[in-house]
Amino acid sequence: MSKNKQEFVAHITSREEDFSKWYTDIILKTDLVDYSPVRGSMVIKPYGYGIWENIQRELDNRFKATGHKNAYFPLFIPESLLQKEVDHVEGFAPEVAWVTHGGGEELTERLAVRPTSETIICSMYAKWIQSYRDLPVLYNQWCNVVRWEKTTRPFLRTLEFLWQEGHTAHATEEEAQEETMKMLNVYREFSENVLAIPMVAGKKTEKEKFAGAMSTYTIEALMQDGQALQAGTSHNLGQHFAKVFDIGYLDRDGQRKHVWQTSWGVTTRLIGAIIMVHGDERGLVLPPKVAPIQVIMVPIAFHKEGVLDKAEAIYEGLKAAGFRVELDDRDTQSAGWKFNEWEMKGVPIRLEIGPRDVEKNQVVLVRRDNHEKTFVPVEELTDTIHNMLEEIHKGLYDKALTMREENTHVAHDMDEFKDIVETRKGFIKAMWCGDVGCEDRIKDEFSLTARCIPFEQEKLADHCICCGEEAKHMVYFARAY
Amino acid sequence: MSKNKQEFVAHITSREEDFSKWYTDIILKTDLVDYSPVRGSMVIKPYGYGIWENIQRELDNRFKATGHKNAYFPLFIPESLLQKEVDHVEGFAPEVAWVTHGGGEELTERLAVRPTSETIICSMYAKWIQSYRDLPVLYNQWCNVVRWEKTTRPFLRTLEFLWQEGHTAHATEEEAQEETMKMLNVYREFSENVLAIPMVAGKKTEKEKFAGAMSTYTIEALMQDGQALQAGTSHNLGQHFAKVFDIGYLDRDGQRKHVWQTSWGVTTRLIGAIIMVHGDERGLVLPPKVAPIQVIMVPIAFHKEGVLDKAEAIYEGLKAAGFRVELDDRDTQSAGWKFNEWEMKGVPIRLEIGPRDVEKNQVVLVRRDNHEKTFVPVEELTDTIHNMLEEIHKGLYDKALTMREENTHVAHDMDEFKDIVETRKGFIKAMWCGDVGCEDRIKDEFSLTARCIPFEQEKLADHCICCGEEAKHMVYFARAY
Numbered sequence: 001m002s003k004n005k006q007e008f009v010a011h012i013t014s015r016e017e018d019f020s021k022w023y024t025d026i027i028l029k030t031d032l033v034d035y036s037p038v039r040g041s042m043v044i045k046p047y048g049y050g051i052w053e054n055i056q057r058e059l060d061n062r063f064k065a066t067g068h069k070n071a072y073f074p075l076f077i078p079e080s081l082l083q084k085e086v087d088h089v090e091g092f093a094p095e096v097a098w099v100t101h102g103g104g105e106e107l108t109e110r111l112a113v114r115p116t117s118e119t120i121i122c123s124m125y126a127k128w129i130q131s132y133r134d135l136p137v138l139y140n141q142w143c144n145v146v147r148w149e150k151t152t153r154p155f156l157r158t159l160e161f162l163w164q165e166g167h168t169a170h171a172t173e174e175e176a177q178e179e180t181m182k183m184l185n186v187y188r189e190f191s192e193n194v195l196a197i198p199m200v201a202g203k204k205t206e207k208e209k210f211a212g213a214m215s216t217y218t219i220e221a222l223m224q225d226g227q228a229l230q231a232g233t234s235h236n237l238g239q240h241f242a243k244v245f246d247i248g249y250l251d252r253d254g255q256r257k258h259v260w261q262t263s264w265g266v267t268t269r270l271i272g273a274i275i276m277v278h279g280d281e282r283g284l285v286l287p288p289k290v291a292p293i294q295v296i297m298v299p300i301a302f303h304k305e306g307v308l309d310k311a312e313a314i315y316e317g318l319k320a321a322g323f324r325v326e327l328d329d330r331d332t333q334s335a336g337w338k339f340n341e342w343e344m345k346g347v348p349i350r351l352e353i354g355p356r357d358v359e360k361n362q363v364v365l366v367r368r369d370n371h372e373k374t375f376v377p378v379e380e381l382t383d384t385i386h387n388m389l390e391e392i393h394k395g396l397y398d399k400a401l402t403m404r405e406e407n408t409h410v411a412h413d414m415d416e417f418k419d420i421v422e423t424r425k426g427f428i429k430a431m432w433c434g435d436v437g438c439e440d441r442i443k444d445e446f447s448l449t450a451r452c453i454p455f456e457q458e459k460l461a462d463h464c465i466c467c468g469e470e471a472k473h474m475v476y477f478a479r480a481y
Numbered sequence: 482m483s484k485n486k487q488e489f490v491a492h493i494t495s496r497e498e499d500f501s502k503w504y505t506d507i508i509l510k511t512d513l514v515d516y517s518p519v520r521g522s523m524v525i526k527p528y529g530y531g532i533w534e535n536i537q538r539e540l541d542n543r544f545k546a547t548g549h550k551n552a553y554f555p556l557f558i559p560e561s562l563l564q565k566e567v568d569h570v571e572g573f574a575p576e577v578a579w580v581t582h583g584g585g586e587e588l589t590e591r592l593a594v595r596p597t598s599e600t601i602i603c604s605m606y607a608k609w610i611q612s613y614r615d616l617p618v619l620y621n622q623w624c625n626v627v628r629w630e631k632t633t634r635p636f637l638r639t640l641e642f643l644w645q646e647g648h649t650a651h652a653t654e655e656e657a658q659e660e661t662m663k664m665l666n667v668y669r670e671f672s673e674n675v676l677a678i679p680m681v682a683g684k685k686t687e688k689e690k691f692a693g694a695m696s697t698y699t700i701e702a703l704m705q706d707g708q709a710l711q712a713g714t715s716h717n718l719g720q721h722f723a724k725v726f727d728i729g730y731l732d733r734d735g736q737r738k739h740v741w742q743t744s745w746g747v748t749t750r751l752i753g754a755i756i757m758v759h760g761d762e763r764g765l766v767l768p769p770k771v772a773p774i775q776v777i778m779v780p781i782a783f784h785k786e787g788v789l790d791k792a793e794a795i796y797e798g799l800k801a802a803g804f805r806v807e808l809d810d811r812d813t814q815s816a817g818w819k820f821n822e823w824e825m826k827g828v829p830i831r832l833e834i835g836p837r838d839v840e841k842n843q844v845v846l847v848r849r850d851n852h853e854k855t856f857v858p859v860e861e862l863t864d865t866i867h868n869m870l871e872e873i874h875k876g877l878y879d880k881a882l883t884m885r886e887e888n889t890h891v892a893h894d895m896d897e898f899k900d901i902v903e904t905r906k907g908f909i910k911a912m913w914c915g916d917v918g919c920e921d922r923i924k925d926e927f928s929l930t931a932r933c934i935p936f937e938q939e940k941l942a943d944h945c946i947c948c949g950e951e952a953k954h955m956v957y958f959a960r961a962y
Contacts, residue, residue, distance in 0.1 A: 034605060034608070034609075036554070036555045036601065036604075036605065037559055037562060037601070037604050038555045038557045038558070038559060038592065038601075041555035041556075041557060042555070043552070043553070043554050043555065043605055044552060044553040045552055046550035046551060046552050046620065049550075049551050049552050049553055050550070050551075052553075053551065069527035069530075069531070070527060070530050070531075070534065071524065071525060071526055071527050071530050072524070072525040072530055072533075072643065073517070073524050074517045074519045074522035074523075074524065074641055075522075075594075075625055075627065075641050076519045076522060076578075076627075076640075076641070077519070078518055078519060081518060094584065094585055095584060096583070096584075097557075097580045097582070097583040097584075097592075098580060098581065098582040098583070099578045099579060099580050099581075099594065100579065100580075100581045100582065101578070101579040101581065101591075102577070102578040102579070102629040102640075103575065103576060103577075103578075103629035103630075103631065104574075104575055104629075110582075111519065111578075113556075113580065113594070120517065120518070120519075123517075123518050124515060124517065124524055127515070128515075133813060139527065143625070144556055144624070144625065146556065146557075148583040148584035148585075149584075150584065159557075159583075160555055160556050160557070162553065332614060
């Protein structure tokens with residue numbers, strides 16, 4: 001390792017030393033975000049926004065393939081609308097930003113800046129849905145939302161964030177439940193196949209469910225510091241909103257019935273998950289399917305004849321083949337400096353080409369994830385890169401799965417639970433009676449929350465680790481972002 | 482025309498009778514938008530949002546091809562930031578929505594819901610730009626903005642709307658001017674080649690320029706009722722913002738200099754322009770490149786053997802060929818009803834297929850713009866549709882250009898000007914001295930504004946039509962949305 005490299009990489013705090021500082025170093029030094037003059041609001045810089053654009057495209061394709069259409073609903077929600085569903089307003093009112101003045105005048109009714117859009121959307125669905133022929137309604141919107149969080153951290157918890165929110169209405173309870181699960185599975189499949197992040201999927205406890213939902217389903221990921229991160233949720237809203245907003249339809253049998261609803265969303269916090277699952281001591285490690293740059297080309301000694309010409313020809317070829325590729329031909333920085341920068345920025349593949357490579361009609365490929373170096377004949381380049389990106393994806397997923405498995409522990413009773421909390425990090429699987437009292441006690445004593453009741457249940461013991469009563473579910477507990 | 486058709490079409494008010502009512506009928510009956518419970522805010526329904534998605538994709542490709550990257554800046558702007566540039570705050574303060582409470586507490590400083598993002602972006606550029614190596618900065622964002630308008634109309638003027646705003650910083654005045662013109666040309670080219678709307682391009686007068694800009698350039702379109710619509714603007718901000726936000730860079734010569742900036746934007750009001758330029762008595766007429774559905778397939782007598790199978794095979798083939806196609810196989814509506822509905826919704830091509838067509842291995846294509854009917858062998862379908870969409874685009878553009886030319890008048894003096902205002906509609910070209918007094922007088926007397934000083938100047942007369950002093954420019958005047 002050259003002196004230059006050491007100095008450069010030294011800017012990033014080690015994960016072991018201070019995970020939180022490591023995270024902050026990465027997001028700022030790799031130009032993903034910056035702090036803004038608005039408390040708790042972030043600026044998403046082009047490199048970070050590029051990841052979000054790729055997330056959007058991949059998810060949007062999946063939403064459309066499952067029959068959903070995009071729409072756009074107002075940013076402002078009149079206070080009276082927000083208050084209609086009791087649990088919902090209790091959950092969200094403390095976090096609302098209120099507009100009280102507009103056009104130089106005080107408003108007669110305060111407007112909430114949307115923390116989520118169930119209420120405004122329901123007020124429209126009540127108007128649009130009349131007959132069973134109007135169902136199902138399968139809409140989604142991509143937008144910004146505001147929640148007045150006390151402690152914020154870029155991507156993970158910010159005053160304003162970007163997300164998508166799906167809102168659907170169905171004729172029957174079964175259809176709504178099917179939709180809820182279908183979209184959770186879209187999220188899980190997307191997380192695994194696009195973000196290379198393995199997920200634990202399951203149901204939220206009553207305590208942790210969405211304010212106003214009948215039940216909430218979630219996908220939970222484990223970060224390298226052993227904390228969990230809720231990556232996406234899908235809510236079966238039952239008829240809670242349909243009844244208070246009176247969203248009814250005339251069924252085939254001539255009866256007027258209330259619809260059954262779902263809502264589901266993922267946010268820009270997925271970018272935080274990518275960083276904390278895949279990042280390493282050198283910086284970001286981006287999954288190829290969302291990396292804004294998949295291949296960074298660094299020409300070596302490119303003042304020498306033929307190097308830059310060849311590099312440009314290869315660049316055009318890779319671009320035409322559909323790769324997201326960039327050619328770093330800055331003459332203000334050394335090749336070594338560039339290697340370090342693009343490593344820090346997590347670009348999956350570095351392509352080096354120098355005078356000797358031009359002679360041999362080859363290039364050098366270096367993988368970001370395992371630093372493997374390969375000499376590749378130019379004529380095989382497209383296929384090799386295609387396969388290498390697939391392998392990197394698979395490698396990242398497998399590594400993340402191993403990390404999660406090594407940090408998932410089983411507690412058969414409270415003693416084991418305490419011991420794990422004190423000596424280990426990660427998920428703890430334990431049996432639970434289903435009572436909120438036990439859930440509260442674990443939260444109060446250990447700051448661990450029930451992440452979910454996973455679909456894949458195991459019978460670890462007969463009794464709740466907390467109260468000793470009969471156990472109903474196995475639960476994943478963890479500290480969480 | 483069948484009785485059914487007449488009844489159906491009768492729902493839309495005639496353009497001649499009441500253009501404003503015609504517009505409202507179309508946007509509501511074709512499911513583009515709906516009114517919301519928030520005064521002046523619209524809900525963009527999937528059919529309307531689908532047009533916006535196509536506009537976004539076409540523009541975003543052009544922005545990226547010209548070297549721009551997307552980013553995201555906060556929705557909220559602290560009052561102190563908004564107030565930094567004097568002209569800017571004067572222009573926007575009256576229209577601002579203010580957040581005064583968040584998280585259950587009154588804020589110490591009010592937050593503006595962004596009416597535009599120059600100030601928040603400049604506060605970041607001041608931090609990011611240090612050296613000439615950091616320039617140019619070429620960023621864009623897609624987002625929502627809020628302007629507290631008194632009178633609102635869906636798409637044209639709403640409290641909240643969607644837009645993109647480009648914000649760039651450059652080392653020299655020349656580069657900033659070049660960028661300003663480049664992006665105006667992107668807008669003009671896009672309007673003509675995608676929206677099929679001819680534009681008058683030119684410079685805004687001092688009175689009409691953007692609050693805080695050095696100069697504003699615009700593209701102006703003429704609607705069928707003879708009113709103009711500002712479709713996109715590109716601002717050369719000079720160093721107005723750079724100086725108050727102190728955005729400086731160290732130049733090659735060792736001197737610290739302020740940057741030169743531009744900003745440019747188009748909004749969801751483009752959808753209003755599409756409606757008012759191309760729509761007809763039967764409803765919407767959508768330009769093929771932004772139509773959410775380009776080909777609507779209506780099978781005839783599809784209970785008969787083979788029809789639906791054949792229709793589905795054709796549907797899959799057209800989809801695979803990249804067309805936006807839908808198959809209307811609802812059995813709840815007659816074919817005639819469907820013809821009318823899809824005509825009203827402005828789908829460029831209707832494809833009919835019935836038992837006799839299946840026998841002959843052909844389909845019937847009907848153009849929305851001129852109602853021409855063509856029998857096409859199935860094996861020629863892809864090519865025919867491809868060409869027909871091109872022809873429709875060209876037909877729409879030519880028709881719009883003719884409409885504009887027929888409604889563009891020349892006034893050599895004030896008598897002619899008055900006569901035209903009283904008896905005609907549309908653009909009036911007239912000479913102007915450059916004095917705001919004359920501009921004000923024309924606005925006060927006739928409610929006409931100077932739309933722009935077009936790049937293509939003509940010398941119609943020697944003197945200003947208003948004051949008789951020496952004329953400096955030919956100006957396009959019009960009533961405007």
